[in-house]
Amino acid sequence: MDEIRLLLVDDEISFLNPIAKRLKKRGYIAELATSGEEALSALEKRAADVVVLDVKMPGMNGIETLQQIKSKYPDTEVILLTGQASTQDGVEGIKSGAFDYLTKPIELEHLIGKIRQAYDKILHKEEKRKEAEFRSRLEQQMIATERLASLGTLATGVAHEINNPLAIIKESAGYMALLLTKKEMADFSHRKQFELAIGKIETAIERARRITHKLLGFVKKNESVFSEVNLRELIDETVQLVYREAANKDIEIVHNTGDQPFVIRSDPYQLRQVLINLLTNAIHATGSMGNITLSLEAANGMVVLTVKDTGVGIPRENLEKIFEPFFSTKSPGQGTGLGLFVTHNIIKKLGGTIDVESTVGKGTTFKIRLPEYYEMKPGISETDQENWFAKLKMNL
Amino acid sequence: MIKIPIRVMIVDDEEDFVEMLSLRLEEVGERMTKAYNGMQCLNLLEEKDHDVVILDIKMPGMDGIETLREIKKRFPLVEVIMLTGHGTTETAVEGMKLGAYDYLMKPADFEELQEKLHGARQKKEEQEERIRKAEARLLLRKSGDI
Numbered sequence: 001m002d003e004i005r006l007l008l009v010d011d012e013i014s015f016l017n018p019i020a021k022r023l024k025k026r027g028y029i030a031e032l033a034t035s036g037e038e039a040l041s042a043l044e045k046r047a048a049d050v051v052v053l054d055v056k057m058p059g060m061n062g063i064e065t066l067q068q069i070k071s072k073y074p075d076t077e078v079i080l081l082t083g084q085a086s087t088q089d090g091v092e093g094i095k096s097g098a099f100d101y102l103t104k105p106i107e108l109e110h111l112i113g114k115i116r117q118a119y120d121k122i123l124h125k126e127e128k129r130k131e132a133e134f135r136s137r138l139e140q141q142m143i144a145t146e147r148l149a150s151l152g153t154l155a156t157g158v159a160h161e162i163n164n165p166l167a168i169i170k171e172s173a174g175y176m177a178l179l180l181t182k183k184e185m186a187d188f189s190h191r192k193q194f195e196l197a198i199g200k201i202e203t204a205i206e207r208a209r210r211i212t213h214k215l216l217g218f219v220k221k222n223e224s225v226f227s228e229v230n231l232r233e234l235i236d237e238t239v240q241l242v243y244r245e246a247a248n249k250d251i252e253i254v255h256n257t258g259d260q261p262f263v264i265r266s267d268p269y270q271l272r273q274v275l276i277n278l279l280t281n282a283i284h285a286t287g288s289m290g291n292i293t294l295s296l297e298a299a300n301g302m303v304v305l306t307v308k309d310t311g312v313g314i315p316r317e318n319l320e321k322i323f324e325p326f327f328s329t330k331s332p333g334q335g336t337g338l339g340l341f342v343t344h345n346i347i348k349k350l351g352g353t354i355d356v357e358s359t360v361g362k363g364t365t366f367k368i369r370l371p372e373y374y375e376m377k378p379g380i381s382e383t384d385q386e387n388w389f390a391k392l393k394m395n396l
Numbered sequence: 397m398i399k400i401p402i403r404v405m406i407v408d409d410e411e412d413f414v415e416m417l418s419l420r421l422e423e424v425g426e427r428m429t430k431a432y433n434g435m436q437c438l439n440l441l442e443e444k445d446h447d448v449v450i451l452d453i454k455m456p457g458m459d460g461i462e463t464l465r466e467i468k469k470r471f472p473l474v475e476v477i478m479l480t481g482h483g484t485t486e487t488a489v490e491g492m493k494l495g496a497y498d499y500l501m502k503p504a505d506f507e508e509l510q511e512k513l514h515g516a517r518q519k520k521e522e523q524e525e526r527i528r529k530a531e532a533r534l535l536l537r538k539s540g541d542i
């Protein structure tokens with residue numbers, strides 16, 4: 001049985017004591033107060049679930065006390081005790097928010113019954129509140145995922161549409177470049193300038209093409225190759241790829257991966273892509289003499305891969321945006337804002353989750369959880385929703 | 397060395413793309429035909445021999461895969477290079493199963509396109525050569541029978 005926090009208030013101590021004693025025998029521990037004022041200061045020190053309150057008291061009377069209690073502690077339930085001749089007070093009290101009233105002399109069983117009812121009401125209210133909170137959190141999360149999904153659709157649509165005009169620009173520029181190489185162009189006085197300009201167009205096309213291809217990369221279905229992946233080896237290999245960049249900034253990459261092989265069944269190419277994205281981000285964010293720590297742990301059927309840096313951190317207001325396509329705080333040449341978007345999509349597709357924790361000025365930790373064994377399912381939306389549920393329930 | 401032009405047909409509903417790619421390929425010596433949809437492509441193939449068709453996968457009306465099927469049915473010797481937008485790589489692979497020579501992602505690299513064009517033409521010529529030889533053998537045997 002939950003401990004009900006109980007407060008008995010009556011000016012007659014000769015009435016309070018025996019009741020408290022009998023309640024105690026039945027397992028209900030009550031605090032006592034002999035006036036309204038005393039009751040309020042007792043509540044200030046320790047909140048109560050149920051207050052049993054005599055209406056007729058010198059000083060602040062029961063109804064007044066009730067009103068004060070209800071306005072300060074709306075979740076506290078109050079049971080009024082009225083004299084035989086003054087049931088009117090009880091009705092008045094209910095109007096002011098009392099749970100119910102009992103007429104003196106009271107029977108212990110009655111009192112306990114009422115206290116239990118009042119407490120049930122509190123529990124019920126609490127449950128409702130939790131449920132509402134859960135639902136609103138769920139809705140928020142759903143909105144966030146849906147937003148991400150629709151942004152994804154939008155982004156890929158845009159990328160697709162852009163590829164066509166891009167192809168036209170590319171062919172046109174290529175054609176002009178070709179014409180410039182012709183004999184009759186040999187003594188065209190502005191030839192160098194034309195070549196320069198066309199060169200710029202071609203570099204820009206290449207850049208745009210990389211963006212659209214990267215953005216659309218994750219859409220390719222069924223192209224995953226699942227095999228046994230030794231994560232420790234994969235990490236070592238991938239670190240080799242970014243090692244120079246880190247060394248140039250005097251960043252140390254620490255392997256906290258133990259010496260056990262971590263073998264899971266997954267897609268090595270996509271996982272490498274994920275690691276590269278996280279590592280380059282970490283390198284960008286970390287100043288010289290910083291650290292990037294990679295760790296691996298196994299936990300009931302899942303493998304946890306952590307990339308932790310001592311970089312600039314991510315401000316709270318950006319935390320929910322970093323997985324959106326095109327969100328970037330970097331200059332256009334440096335960042336596309338696609339790295340984490342693609343990363344998130346890959347991890348989702350591989351049946352895993354990705355979480356981020358960050359403190360501005362201290363650093364950032366990305367945590368990826370991957371199942372040890374996973375076969376790709378067509379369509380992810382349903383399992384996705386279930387995952388949200390599971391995660392939310394754990395958070396509550 | 398004299399270059400023998402590849403007879404190329406480019407099929408895409410993006411008219412500007414068709415126009416510019418044709419100009420560019422003509423400039424490097426190929427002989428180009430332009431088509432803007434699958435139907436037109438088939439009609440033009442009917443009219444004149446071609447070596448290679450560059451075929452966009454995503455077109456309104458008769459799409460690239462349908463067109464490819466028809467081409468392979470009616471003009472089995474003509475080689476096809478598919479042009480894919482994104483998310484259509486699978487379709488391109490499907491296309492190769494249906495007999496396309498290869499595929500390229502848009503916007504395609506010009507050198508790569510040229511290489512594929514030459515590869516496709518060579519494959520076609522080798523196939524034609526084998527057919528000629530087989531026909532010759534057939535002829536020989538027939539005349540031997542007499």
Ligand SMILES: Nc1ncnc2c1ncn2[C@@H]1O[C@H](COP(=O)(O)OP(=O)(O)O)[C@@H](O)[C@H]1O
Nearest residue numbers: 281282285322328329335336337338339340364
């Ligand atoms: N390890 C990190 N430390 C600090 N900020 C980060 C980190 N990783 C990502 N970010 C923030 O998230 C943004 C989005 O990252 P990403 O999707 O990889 O795109 P990009 O790196 O091209 O900007 C970055 O611009 C940066 O602001």
Ligand SMILES: [Mg+2]
Nearest residue numbers: 277281339340
């Ligand atoms: Mg990045």
